[in-house]
Amino acid sequence: MSQRILLVEDEPKIAALVRDYLENARFAVHHLARGEGAADIAVSWPADLVLLDLMLPGEDGLSVCRRIRERSTVPVIMLTAKVEEIDRILGLELGADDYICKPFSPREVVARVRAQLRRAAVATASGLEAASGLRLDAAFHRASLGDAALELTPVEFRLLRALAAVPGAVLSRQQLMDAAYDDHRVVSERTMDSHLKNLRRKIEDAGQRSGDASVPTVEGVYGVGYRLALP
Numbered sequence: 001m002s003q004r005i006l007l008v009e010d011e012p013k014i015a016a017l018v019r020d021y022l023e024n025a026r027f028a029v030h031h032l033a034r035g036e037g038a039a040d041i042a043v044s045w046p047a048d049l050v051l052l053d054l055m056l057p058g059e060d061g062l063s064v065c066r067r068i069r070e071r072s073t074v075p076v077i078m079l080t081a082k083v084e085e086i087d088r089i090l091g092l093e094l095g096a097d098d099y100i101c102k103p104f105s106p107r108e109v110v111a112r113v114r115a116q117l118r119r120a121a122v123a124t125a126s127g128l129e130a131a132s133g134l135r136l137d138a139a140f141h142r143a144s145l146g147d148a149a150l151e152l153t154p155v156e157f158r159l160l161r162a163l164a165a166v167p168g169a170v171l172s173r174q175q176l177m178d179a180a181y182d183d184h185r186v187v188s189e190r191t192m193d194s195h196l197k198n199l200r201r202k203i204e205d206a207g208q209r210s211g212d213a214s215v216p217t218v219e220g221v222y223g224v225g226y227r228l229a230l231p
Contacts, residue, residue, distance in 0.1 A: 035059030
């Protein structure tokens, strides 16, 4: 499954160039030319990283970054032609992880994206493992709970990865469906519920095999969706 980059950039030539380089680096890219709706898509798609222009029509980049941070810890790299120190400080205080100043090399953008994704993967994995004993290896689509392997299908792994990225937060069935299927196929709610039920059972079985009664669980929230509840 390709990692997902949300690119929010209103200059068509810059957006096209950055998108081409990211897609050649095997990232999946969703492009928006305005700030409105970017925070919602960053969470609902869901994105693995956001490339966010500072000066956008409608809602500006700082406002978008603030709203993303209210709902997600997804890495945010801001693209800006404004190099004044106050803008950098303000952006970082609002939760931006890095800055790239225009004009820039698209190769530098790809390198910075990869660096932030590596840092995010290490932080997420270490924090999740410390809190729950759950470990995910995205490169090999493997997961384990303590010493017990979780024998997950590709769909189950993607669902667990999406839930584990925001432990405790509720994801709707649509958000989970988008995370589970790259081709955006339409599946029934019953099918999604079945996948999530199987995932919950496998986690519980792994906890029993490892002798740990306190394990994370996939919880349904009536009328809303599902979340990964940590012990």
